[in-house]
Amino acid sequence: MVVTMQDVARRAGVALSTVSAALTGARPVSVATRARVQAAAADLGYRPNALARGLASRRSHVLALTHPVGAAGLSRTSAEFVMGAAGAAQERGYQLVLWPFAADDAEGLVDVARQGLADGVIVMEVHAGDERVRRLRDAGVPVALIGRTDVPADADLPTVDIDFAATLAGAVDHLADLGHRRVAFVNHAAHRVAEGHGPTVRAAAAFAAATAARGLAGVQVCAEESVAGGRAALTGLLDGPGPAPTAVITMNEDATFGVVAELAARRLAVPGALSVLAVVSSPAVAGQTVPPLTTMHAPGDRLGRSAVDALLTLLDTGAAPPAELVPCALVDSGSTGPAPAARLAAAGTP
Amino acid sequence: MVVTMQDVARRAGVALSTVSAALTGARPVSVATRARVQAAAADLGYRPNALARGLASRRSHVLALTHPVGAAGLSRTSAEFVMGAAGAAQERGYQLVLWPFAADDAEGLVDVARQGLADGVIVMEVHAGDERVRRLRDAGVPVALIGRTDVPADADLPTVDIDFAATLAGAVDHLADLGHRRVAFVNHAAHRVAEGHGPTVRAAAAFAAATAARGLAGVQVCAEESVAGGRAALTGLLDGPGPAPTAVITMNEDATFGVVAELAARRLAVPGALSVLAVVSSPAVAGQTVPPLTTMHAPGDRLGRSAVDALLTLLDTGAAPPAELVPCALVDSGSTGPAPAARLAAAGTP
DNA sequence: TTGAAAGCGTTACCAT
DNA sequence: ATGGTAACGCTTTCAA
Numbered sequence: 001m002v003v004t005m006q007d008v009a010r011r012a013g014v015a016l017s018t019v020s021a022a023l024t025g026a027r028p029v030s031v032a033t034r035a036r037v038q039a040a041a042a043d044l045g046y047r048p049n050a051l052a053r054g055l056a057s058r059r060s061h062v063l064a065l066t067h068p069v070g071a072a073g074l075s076r077t078s079a080e081f082v083m084g085a086a087g088a089a090q091e092r093g094y095q096l097v098l099w100p101f102a103a104d105d106a107e108g109l110v111d112v113a114r115q116g117l118a119d120g121v122i123v124m125e126v127h128a129g130d131e132r133v134r135r136l137r138d139a140g141v142p143v144a145l146i147g148r149t150d151v152p153a154d155a156d157l158p159t160v161d162i163d164f165a166a167t168l169a170g171a172v173d174h175l176a177d178l179g180h181r182r183v184a185f186v187n188h189a190a191h192r193v194a195e196g197h198g199p200t201v202r203a204a205a206a207f208a209a210a211t212a213a214r215g216l217a218g219v220q221v222c223a224e225e226s227v228a229g230g231r232a233a234l235t236g237l238l239d240g241p242g243p244a245p246t247a248v249i250t251m252n253e254d255a256t257f258g259v260v261a262e263l264a265a266r267r268l269a270v271p272g273a274l275s276v277l278a279v280v281s282s283p284a285v286a287g288q289t290v291p292p293l294t295t296m297h298a299p300g301d302r303l304g305r306s307a308v309d310a311l312l313t314l315l316d317t318g319a320a321p322p323a324e325l326v327p328c329a330l331v332d333s334g335s336t337g338p339a340p341a342a343r344l345a346a347a348g349t350p
Numbered sequence: 351m352v353v354t355m356q357d358v359a360r361r362a363g364v365a366l367s368t369v370s371a372a373l374t375g376a377r378p379v380s381v382a383t384r385a386r387v388q389a390a391a392a393d394l395g396y397r398p399n400a401l402a403r404g405l406a407s408r409r410s411h412v413l414a415l416t417h418p419v420g421a422a423g424l425s426r427t428s429a430e431f432v433m434g435a436a437g438a439a440q441e442r443g444y445q446l447v448l449w450p451f452a453a454d455d456a457e458g459l460v461d462v463a464r465q466g467l468a469d470g471v472i473v474m475e476v477h478a479g480d481e482r483v484r485r486l487r488d489a490g491v492p493v494a495l496i497g498r499t500d501v502p503a504d505a506d507l508p509t510v511d512i513d514f515a516a517t518l519a520g521a522v523d524h525l526a527d528l529g530h531r532r533v534a535f536v537n538h539a540a541h542r543v544a545e546g547h548g549p550t551v552r553a554a555a556a557f558a559a560a561t562a563a564r565g566l567a568g569v570q571v572c573a574e575e576s577v578a579g580g581r582a583a584l585t586g587l588l589d590g591p592g593p594a595p596t597a598v599i600t601m602n603e604d605a606t607f608g609v610v611a612e613l614a615a616r617r618l619a620v621p622g623a624l625s626v627l628a629v630v631s632s633p634a635v636a637g638q639t640v641p642p643l644t645t646m647h648a649p650g651d652r653l654g655r656s657a658v659d660a661l662l663t664l665l666d667t668g669a670a671p672p673a674e675l676v677p678c679a680l681v682d683s684g685s686t687g688p689a690p691a692a693r694l695a696a697a698g699t700p
Numbered sequence: 701t702t703g704a705a706a707g708c709g710t711t712a713c714c715a716t
Numbered sequence: 717a718t719g720g721t722a723a724c725g726c727t728t729t730c731a732a
Contacts, residue, residue, distance in 0.1 A: 002466070047461065047464040047465055047466075048465065049405075049465065049466045050465040050466055050467040051401050051404045051405040051410055051466060051467065052405055054401045055399075055401040055402055055405055060401055062447070062467070069433065069437065072634075073426070073429060073430055073433060073634060074424075074426075074429040074430075074432070074433055075426075076423070076424075076425075076426065076429075079423060079424040079426075079429045080423055080424070082424070082448070083419065083423060083424055083450060086448040086449075086450045087419065087450050090449075090450060095447045095448075095449070095462070095467060096447060096448050097412070097445045097446060097447045097448075098432070098436040098445075098446050098447075098448060099436075099440075099445070100433060100436045100437050100440060111397070112445070114397040115397055115398065115399065115400040116352070116397075116399045116400055116401060117400040117401065117412070117445060227637060227638070227642070257637070257638040257639075257640075260640065261640040264614075264640045265640075284422075284423060285638075287577060287607070288577070288607040288635075288638055288639070289607075289638070289639075289640075290607075290610065290611040290614045290615075290639075290640070292577070
């Protein structure tokens, strides 16, 4: 039924082991022999069996990717990451399997990992005390992280992540350069901070640092991950006690749509009355609003690829490459503009 | 290093083959023996090796999913499909590998498929003369389809698809029941029809049939897959020669945002002036607009799961189950409403 | 009911 | 440079 290496060997008139050598280059083979083997393989339409190869070589050439499943489904940004990883794996001669597990199902994850189908695991959306990472590491499973834990021992695992410091600094700089002095930041929900959700925590610190560095008045609010959450957040910012901001940075994608909705409801012009900048987002998503939003595009594809490369480096050399932090890139779609100097003063007066 | 079945056998004091039988139930094993084996396995933390099992049993318990890669990335709807398939596979004791290939790279696809890592392949976004399907079938690879080809021989492959007829009929009924008499349909780009893109072609026919059945004036337009394409399409509908529609059904997700944008630009109320219904979409996406759009939610999760089940049925029984067609479900978010009788007459007068 | 042994299709090592 | 053969860790006959 299937063509095996033995079949190729017979047709080429050589030993089985020679076919293996000729095809993989594992040991020197004469030019003539190699040609005969390749011709025989081509004639027969031979394809090496991945399972047998993996079993014999202890290298399945399969990488796993685990993404916490939730009601929310896969966001566009996460999807870019997954596809980036799948593409990179493909190009490196690997295949990528998807392991959908709940974030707290470290048990199930380790169970599958120990079946040995995958040579290593890429863990997405890593958080502070992530048990998945701890258990996988304890089980001796090669792991690469998207994000970081707060465990010192995890520091030498291969890691890639968004450079939140540079991203928020870039966002603040962009707005400061446009003359904005009061900038707000709509972060993820408050409970995320308590959970040690990396992006939330690091972005918060980065925003504070960036506004301080530029001498701006920066105010942060947490918003539920929903349109309603975003509307509430903006309402608080505009009608609250302090002076209203002239620009708002959003990182919470669902809330971003709420911010836009609230602005539309109030008939506030963007960027005339308020500049809006969506960070850690995707132009494909931010282009859906009216007006389209200026974005700092999350490097999903790039990080997915880097995670694969980092994991393969660990597998090949036994050592993890240095952590790779990539900032989001600014994509100007026109929702940010000069600060409205006049309105600024007016808004400052209750 | 790793615990093998032999280790378990030694500890339980039985033969290797007995361990296999006790664990898999492949043959009757005495209760006492099974208990000893299970205890030994638990003590040692034994996990069967997926590669070895697959090689010996000719069943890898791996399913592949191929999604055409393109510049657009993975849409939310497609992502739901992928996650549904991954979840179902997981629950059935299978793993899902991602095979990102360009739609015209049937060659590469077959190459990977013939490596035997996967027991079968699920092909997404199947189109009329899909070469991927033909080549995989010719190579003897078990295949399940999302969508359909126009090849009679493919008719007995396991198939799941959106029920476009029922979906469009449901959409038209919903609007007709609200009193609308002139309904427009914004379909995918014109070149999709030429390519034999299933959803485009079937939805077009279904819309025509549904409007005819209800005695409505139905007009169809093709729109480029972009915000600009959607704006242009709506402009054509409102400013064109014929009477303007009072409701529009959109299936082209990118264009949908353009339709919404154009409505906003014209300050036309939704659904006061025009009802909008986004079919084959997702509430997660349609909830991002202002106002949120009433949707007919594509059954991505359900179809992903069904595709896995259909493929497993083929693998287990040798025969494909009957094709499964699932309509999109209406999720009313308020963007459809009664037809504006007054404006209707006015709009009819150039 | 259980044990022994022959594969599954490769890689890797040891001779030659 | 090449051939033979023992793993790899399991499933599956075939005997007992």
